[in-house]
Amino acid sequence: MAQIDNLPPLRDVIRTFELDARKSLGQNFLLDLNLTARIARSSGKLEGVTVIEVGPGPGGLTRGLLAEGAAKVVAIEKDRRCIPALEEIAARYPGRLEIIEGDALSVDMAALADGPTRIVANLPYNVGTPLLTGWLEADWPPFWDSLTLMFQKEVAERIVAKAGDKAYGRLSVLASWRTQADIVLDLPPQAFTPPPKVSSAVVHLVPRAEPLACDIKALARVTTAAFGQRRKMLRAALKHLGGDTVALIEEAGLKPTARAEEIPLEGFVSLANIYAAALKG
Incomplete structure (x- = not known):
């Protein structure tokens, strides 16, 4: 596996900082830096863009975003064990990584926007749907230019489903009302440590300029x-x-x-x- 920077491999980072993934935090770490860079690229060209990342963990996707040219990454991490690992990344990319220790559900992300802003994240399984719903139900147009988010595949399929599809539901209606949503990448359980019991998928959502008028x-x-x-x-x-x-x-x-x-x-x-x-x- 090729390195995308001169920082240690993620397995070494996890071992050094004793970052065992915790089920209580919905953590499943993606260790292949080629995959994290691919997810970063799926959000589009990042030059001049501020990226808000939720749940960076040991920083695999963070490194992908920075290596792909993001002007700034704001990483929101609830697990304080991960902060020293993220600080090492910040030292490698001076002035380009801001670390916020806190719960993403209570952070005012709109206040973090700085110029063109996107949200790119391997969302912890236990907060993914509430976060997405909050972003979709907020004032429109949104502060973000796009969302590129990883979910359990079942949830991803619900987001992009259309009328008549088995997965079609309330989340499908909300997502299609305000965005164009597409699955851009599928990931098997074996891509993660520890492997979850289900497959995952990355969904890319672009806001509609003028959603249908609705209460x-x-x-x-x-x-x-x-x-x-x-x-x-x-x-x-x-x-x-x-x-x-x-x-x-x-x-x-x-x-x-x-x-x-x-x-x-x-x-x-x-x-x-x-x-x-x-x-x-």
Whole structure:
């Protein structure tokens, strides 16, 4: 395996700093620096770009991002055991790596943006979906130019699924509403230490300049209700939203007998907007 810089191999870093991956932190370390560089490249050209990385661990992807030319990497790491390893990388790339010790769920990442900004991360499994949902539900347009994120493959497939797909669900609707999302890389369990029980995939999301106009809270309520009982017809699944459910569905141009997995993005947006208007009326 070729080295991308003159720093020690990641296995040596893990051994030196005793960085055994912890299940409680959702850690699975990617040690192949060729793969981490490939993930970095999948986010596009990085010259002049600030990259926010969540959960860098021993710094494999961090090194890939810096080696590929990122102007600055802001690494947010909850596990303080990893900080000394990241500090060694910072010394190798003076002025280009900022390390923040903390929980990514509580960090104001918009405040970290500096010029063109992207988020690139091998997300810890236990916080990946909440982080993505938060980025998608925030004010629009977002502070980031793109998201390049690793998830369990099952989650990645849910993000990119379309109506009619088995994996189609609330996350699919939210992601397709505000972004163009594509899987750009598949990774087997053997690529990680320790190997997880499932495969992983990298998803690249680019924000839509003008998403369909929609009330975000109404969209969340409608999709949660519809997919919460996905085997039921819409007229039954949406019943607890109140009011004349059938009339609501028909006004949106949908069939009350349809099921959630059959409804495309445009249908959910129409349904959410009519529901929001009904609440205000």
